[in-house]
Amino acid sequence: MLEELERRENAARERVEQLREQIAELTRRLEAEEDGVSRLVITRETRAERKWLCGSIITALGAVIAKVFDHAAAGNPARARPWVVLVDGARHQLDLINAEAARHHISVHIVIDFVHVLEKLWAAAWSLHPPAAATASTPASAT
Template structure:
């Protein structure tokens, strides 16, 4: 399992829930903020603590005075959330944690499948209404309405499992579902950047048929791919050649060993 973090800059783009829920071809839709100056780090050898620490170091390099808004987008993993809070507290950073909007919608679709068949257009309308309500800051109300609907439909425990999972998720993650503030502030609310990084940094190279990796070998390739993605390859390769020259041609002389040949 690889742990990934991405740090990037973006200019705020205030939006409304209607902008988020608009269809892709809707002319009135306001486009979301665009990621700039992306920096990636990943590891299969280190845990989330080290990877998130590296992300905070990069963020502090960009904003050493903590003058800009810091926003952390996550998929709801509790360990990652705790590590982000710990790093922010350690550095005195006021950071806002936002749950990835796409993950919330996935939970809503799971709940909808308990009430509607897959091809039923009513299911799409149901998800759209609930999603709009969550974007408006009504996650707790949505959780309660889902449970009530399941009860009124007389669903047994197995049939309503996805409903209860969704309601529990919305209630447990409520502190990180403040989408009204995020949208008004112009912040991103989806983790498309990290999802893309998972694909091109990890899956395109490691998740191929028949591949077998040692942890050490996978870590080395992952680091090289991150260096290349970050645009640091020329500087890195110059450093690599310098270090190789020192190892091959200078290390033996430093100890006073003079090779001779007949």
């Protein structure tokens, strides 16, 4: 059992490291393109323009993402506005988005919803501890 726990912990640490590398890469890309894109200051009054949300429990994820990209391309034919995609960080989802971006010959700014990442980390913690165990919420350095 300890071996399985160690395996899971190592897998979680590797995924966290991958996410850190992705964040670092996105930061490098953003800084490289920063001169061409003005900064957006997010306040309570900021409203997204031309946002479009889509999802399906029937249609395959690849088809939904293709539909979203087609819709975005139709609304921005000159590619004058930056494309931003909010995702939960699932590898398959990121691969499909990158494939559609390549098909449309555009670059996208991918924003990973940190709430979903936290939910996955909590799920990992609860898989290692019994329900409502105080040790699941105790930082590793405190134990």
